[in-house]
Amino acid sequence: MVKKKDQSTEERILASAKKIFVEKGMAGARMQDIADDAGINKALLHYYFRSKEKLFEVIFKEAAARLFPTIVNILNADLPLFDKLRRFTNDYLEIVIENPYLPLFVLNEINKQPHAFSKKVFGNNRPPIHKLAEQIEKEIRKKTIRPISPAHLVMNMMSMCVFPFLGKPMIQLSMNIDDAQFRNLMEERKTMIADFIIASIKK
Template sequence: MVEETNKDQSTEQKILAAAKAVFMEQGMAGARMQDIADRAGINKALLHYYFRSKDKLFEMIFQEAVMKFLPRVNMLFEADVPLFDKIKGFVDSYITMMMDNPFLPLFVLNEVHKSPEDFIMKIWGGRTPPIMEFAAQVEREIGLGHIRPIKPVQLMLNMVSMCIFPFVGRPIIKGIFKIEHDQFMQLMEERKTLVADFVINSIRL
């Protein structure tokens, strides 16, 4: 029984790794279940035994990525650390998640447009994300004269949009600048520092 369970887990992980690679290469829309089965080295019937549809498979990969990302960000926002360190940590974590799962942004946009309430519930399970702690810290820093006045929501939007846009516009960016996947990923690695510095310098006195 234990051996059978381990085999099931091994096959499932092999499928998830294959699916992630196919989604990364072809996107959600372009990926086919047959491509995933071929990459995993199994037949399509076995793939459907573990995952009934491409959507179910993609959702599991999405949940896995979110469950790695959210606890880290939640702890960061709640931690007693300087604001600039939080900005650097958030940008690093966000871009790292996108680099590991560059197909996620478009999926997220589609899900949000379909039903914002359901999507928020799916991610946070009814719990309010600790964004208000971050907002309160921004307001305190402004009050103390440590940073330029800015609405916390605008600061957050600056951080998120600068992290996510290159991944949403990835095909266009790669096409215009004639760069391959590895070159794109190197640019994103550089953005971890570049974006954080840009945001911090925009509010630094």
């Protein structure tokens, strides 16, 4: 990174902070690392963002804002079940392929303070998983899909979308593949996951 003249100081700080926080987490990150990466002085960080905590919050909120709204929109969308599955897996993967480190970053901070988090990101409305669950139950009653617990089906879908990004380094180690190959695999999953699910539940 270091000294991109086409960016404002504030932008460079944000870019570097994102990089360092995502890499090391809130506790592991040093203001010095961020300053160095941005090619500026430590004091400037405080000039722009007052404290490490405040800076972190900005980064975290942006990360959460990138991950959640799309998900929520799709879950709420008025679409046939199979279309919704395809749309969800495709759109979610599209986002995280471009931001492969976001899921672990966000997940970790949620785990460190579940309650503070839930209010910050969701306000008072929980993520509308029940909408999708109801839709699944309806299809079961119509016998267009085999009986399956909606909770598990949703969890399966989420799992297959998110996990590879959480376990990226371990997957790369055990499969012996580089970043480009990993990315290719994830591109394939955009359609593969929905195919896999539908093959399992379709009657």
